[in-house]
Amino acid sequence: MSKKIVIVGGGIAGMGIVNTLAEKLKDKEITVINKEDFYFAGPSRPLILTKEQQYDRIIRGYEEVGKKGVKVIIGNVYKIDPDNRRVYLAESSMGNKVKELSYDYLVLTPGIVYDGSSINGYDKYAWKNTTVYDPGRVNVLRQRLWTENEGSLVVYAPKAPYRCAPAPTETALLAHTVLKNRGVREKFKVIHIDANDKTQPPFIADVVKETYDKAGIQLVTGQEIVEMGESYVVTKSGEKFNFTVLAMLEPNRAPKFIEEAGLGSPFVDVRSPQDLRHPKYDDVLSAGDAAKLPFPKNQEIAFESSMFAANKILEMEEVSEKVPVQYAFVGWAYMGNLEGKLETLSLQFQMDLTTQPPKPAKDPQLKRDYTLQKDRWEQAYLERLFGYKVI
Numbered sequence: 054m055s056k057k058i059v060i061v062g063g064g065i066a067g068m069g070i071v072n073t074l075a076e077k078l079k080d081k082e083i084t085v086i087n088k089e090d091f092y093f094a095g096p097s098r099p100l101i102l103t104k105e106q107q108y109d110r111i112i113r114g115y116e117e118v119g120k121k122g123v124k125v126i127i128g129n130v131y132k133i134d135p136d137n138r139r140v141y142l143a144e145s146s147m148g149n150k151v152k153e154l155s156y157d158y159l160v161l162t163p164g165i166v167y168d169g170s171s172i173n174g175y176d177k178y179a180w181k182n183t184t185v186y187d188p189g190r191v192n193v194l195r196q197r198l199w200t201e202n203e204g205s206l207v208v209y210a211p212k213a214p215y216r217c218a219p220a221p222t223e224t225a226l227l228a229h230t231v232l233k234n235r236g237v238r239e240k241f242k243v244i245h246i247d248a249n250d251k252t253q254p255p256f257i258a259d260v261v262k263e264t265y266d267k268a269g270i271q272l273v274t275g276q277e278i279v280e281m282g283e284s285y286v287v288t289k290s291g292e293k294f295n296f297t298v299l300a301m302l303e304p305n306r307a308p309k310f311i312e313e314a315g316l317g318s319p320f321v322d323v324r325s326p327q328d329l330r331h332p333k334y335d336d337v338l339s340a341g342d343a344a345k346l347p348f349p350k351n352q353e354i355a356f357e358s359s360m361f362a363a364n365k366i367l368e369m370e371e372v373s374e375k376v377p378v379q380y381a382f383v384g385w386a387y388m389g390n391l392e393g394k395l396e397t398l399s400l401q402f403q404m405d406l407t408t409q410p411p412k413p414a415k416d417p418q419l420k421r422d423y424t425l426q427k428d429r430w431e432q433a434y435l436e437r438l439f440g441y442k443v444i
């Protein structure tokens with residue numbers, strides 16, 4: 054019988070593995086499980102706020118993946134049993150055709166969930182919160198920024214590591230851009246509260262601070278939000294901030310079924326960034342944001358870790374061919390447009406993680422071209438992983 058490889062999560066890391074193994078292990082049964090029948094890309098989501106990005110350009114389906122002979126299952130994984138090699142699925146919008154799957158290799162790439170349960174009052178008032186982080190709430194935030202004429206926007210970044218380090222900064226600066234464009238900026242307070250000592254990633258914090266000063270954005274660092282009400286948040290030091298619009302990123306963690314299976318908390322334990330097997334199980338691997346890696350959580354790292362995970366499976370299957378890969382990334386942070394033109398400028402930064410200590414670099418000059426470059430980069434990833442371009 055051919056071996057079964059099950060991948061939980063058809064996002065950046067999951068699809069990186071699926072595509073590589075579908076090409077190099079043609080005799081194996083490869084199954085990818087994703088909880089939705091589409092994938093919604095992350096990096097340019099914040100530009101939905103300024104209407105510089107549209108939903109249809111960053112959503113992809115799994116049709117082309119299916120054509121490669123990969124089995125695609127739409128379902129929500131709620132439990133895994135690594136001792137008995139079983140994966141359990143709950144019903145999805147496409148019915149409940151499969152409830153339980155067995156595997157020879159399991160790869161965990163479900164990304165992260167946003168967990169506000171440590172914040173007092175979150176249970177009651179979570180509905181008040183928007184963010185750029187998910188498809189529904191970014192739409193709510195856009196609506197508020199384009200319709201409200203006065204108030205106070207509070208943006209929040211939790212303690213690192215969280216997915217996409219500069220996204221809270223991007224939120225504050227793109228909100229500034231929209232409000233300025235509408236001529237209501239002076240009637241709004243924009244406050245960025247950060248649980249870290251510096252805005253993330255720290256090596257661009259100086260340019261962020263300079264830009265915030267020009268935009269009149271208030272920055273409060275080293276303050277964790279511990280309580281929320283209907284129109285206020287409170288930090289650990291007892292300081293209270295009122296809001297009319299809240300864009301609070303909740304602390305990140307891997308989905309609960311990981312911890313419940315004893316595979317790690319809050320992220321999946323792995324042997325090393327190059328050997329992504331779970332310390333206890335040779336047949337359970339993880340990659341992407343869900344994995345406990347000593348690196349920032351971003352798309353390049355997610356993809357690169359997925360190549361290391363694919364290489365490990367190839368090695369265990371005694372395939373000598375490997376995918377060349379190393380850890381390094383280039384990123385672009387949207388810095389908005391101080392004058393309120395809906396033409397976002399970006400900052401380019403990069404990090405080489407092959408050296409110790411890692412070598413960061415940046416171009417402090419904000420450029421429009423970097424925004425366009427980020428779009429080309431994101432579209433290229435989506436085409437490579439999901440097999441088609443959008444027209």
Ligand SMILES: Cc1cc2nc3c(=O)[nH]c(=O)nc-3n(C[C@H](O)[C@H](O)[C@H](O)COP(=O)(O)OP(=O)(O)OC[C@H]3O[C@@H](n4cnc5c(N)ncnc54)[C@H](O)[C@@H]3O)c2cc1C
Binds near residue numbers: 064092094186341350
């Ligand atoms: C707003 C935003 C901005 C970002 N900006 C950047 C950027 O500028 N640069 C950059 O490099 N990165 C950026 N990122 C981060 C980047 O998108 C992530 O690091 C990357 O997508 C992680 O890949 P992943 O495969 O681990 O998770 P994902 O790509 O999130 O994929 C996980 C998949 O698993 C599925 N899944 C989850 N739980 C289950 C379950 N229980 N059962 C079945 N399926 C499940 C999900 O539906 C999803 O399709 C950004 C992310 C966001 C949200």
